[in-house]
Amino acid sequence: MDNYHVLELIGEGSFGKVYKGRRKYSGKVVALKFIPKLGRSKKDLENLMKEIEIMRGLHNENIIEMLDSFETEKEVQVIAAQLVSALHYLHSHRILHKDMKPQNILLGKGGIVKLCDFGFARAMSLNTLVLTSIKGTPLYMAPELVEEKPYDHTADLWSLGCILYELFVGTPPFYTNSIFQLVSLIIKDPVKWPKNMSAEFKDFLQGLLTKNPRGRLSWPNLLHHPFVAEKVQVSPSSSSELPEQPFTEEPTAKQKAAREKASRQKASNLPAGTTIMRKLKGREQPRDESPKKQEAWTNKKAAAKPETQKQESEPSATDQSEPWNSVKQVEPTPREDRITRDYAQEFPSVEVESRKVVRREGGTKGKDGLRKSIEQVKLTEEESRTDRPTCMDGTSLLQYPLMVGNWKQLVLSFRLLVSLVD
The missing domain is CATH 1.10.510.10 (Transferase(Phosphotransferase) domain 1)
Structure with missing residues (x-):
């Protein structure tokens, strides 16, 4: 994929999307077909491999030619x-x-x-x-x-x-x-x-x-x-x-x-307590501090107590050292x-749109006024x-179109067919 530029979407079907592309260094215009492997059955993937093998050996002026194929892994x-x-x-x-x-x-x-x-x-x-x-x-x-x-x-x-x-x-x-x-x-x-x-x-x-x-x-x-x-x-x-x-x-x-x-x-x-963790605990604390009416001790509460103790004794994920396999x-x-939408509740000066963050009036902007994302x-x-x-x-x-960025959701974990456009 290093040898191609992705230009624009030209069509899509039930199995994938086709983009207009250009081969680097030669300027040749090509079609880039992106087919997601995620969610496909084993049979679908086997049929895709057969399609690639068949097209790889076809060389006729009236049949579209496959130039390259790539697999993400x-x-x-x-x-x-x-x-x-x-x-x-x-x-x-x-x-x-x-x-x-x-x-x-x-x-x-x-x-x-x-x-x-x-x-x-x-x-x-x-x-x-x-x-x-x-x-x-x-x-x-x-x-x-x-x-x-x-x-x-x-x-x-x-x-x-x-x-x-x-x-x-x-x-x-x-x-x-x-x-x-x-x-x-x-x-x-x-x-x-x-x-x-x-x-x-x-x-x-x-x-x-x-x-x-x-x-x-x-x-x-x-x-x-x-x-x-x-x-x-x-x-x-x-x-x-x-x-x-x-x-x-x-x-x-x-x-x-x-x-x-x-x-x-x-x-x-x-x-005691980090900046971000203190805020997290502050959000969870009101649920535990809500006033409760005093109740007489019953067998039902006594039976529930061991279960509570068991939950409290369970170690957190960060304390476990199980092997990764x-x-x-x-x-x-x-x-x-x-994608959750509660970012705006914690940072009222920003407005969240998918993975983009747009500053509202009164909020601070970056030096160049660009949008910011959670990654930054x-x-x-x-x-x-x-x-x-x-x-x-x-x-x-x-x-880089194949890896991340604006094409991330469309291209990652995709198998790719590159063909000439007439």
Whole structure:
């Protein structure tokens, strides 16, 4: 798909949509047929493969010619290997990116992926084992960040899992326009997995999207996972170039103990209840504080008490450290019509339209007056960053039609047929 530009919609049917496109470097006009795999039966997918194989061998001036075909997971795998390579280099130098998201990924010629925007990056010294500053984009934040707990390099790996999930499914693992509901989803809800995702890719994402950071798939095991093994190019670095105790090496028991101790100390210094969590609890508190009439003690209440105690004793999702291959199977559903509308209640100066946010009169605007989205809202401040870098030979992944952006709902997890237009 790197060799084509998507121009405009020219038709649609029950199985997909056709767009007018142009082949890069030659200017040849083509038709791009996008067929979603999500929700299709196994028989439908088999018939689609047969159609592709038949058309691949047809070469007649009176029959439309198929030029190329693509499958999303293979495209995602190529991008995944390059992002893993980029993070391995950063983490080997004890550097955290802290703002991994599609907008900060560029695609250059030949499908080369480049990670950009290091405005929130942090180089950690040997004395710094965990961080507490909360910066980034909520949709791609790890559970420990949205709870404002101490975190380390594994937060970048969670964000990587969110990006790859979005490239395949079409939406992030947890998606809503309410920042309060988003925090609740990230902390408590399980990830929903599509049936058409391969077992290898699913296992890889389950490892990255493990809520407990101590059970998350990390270095060096990440490099050896079958989904990216032998596809990741690790930059050669001499021992003199690398700092002591790089994050890409397996930590010793002493290092693990020191990190846990630092996490506990940092957590004890944090105020009781985080900014976002205090607001969440404030919304839930009135329901529990409603006055109740005093009732005589009955057998019915006595019988209900053990059940209440049982519910209170259940651990939260972030406290569980189950391996990622034991996650419950849940099928994702399209979220276009399920976007919540309560963002306006929490931020009255904005008006929500799908994933766009339009400022009303009296509300603050960005420096350039552009619309803002939930992906650009930080937990500690509402002002969005608009000084995103550009690349002469690449485009932002957000603007790349196959992956995300305006075509996201139409193109992601699609199988693609590219044909000439007469």
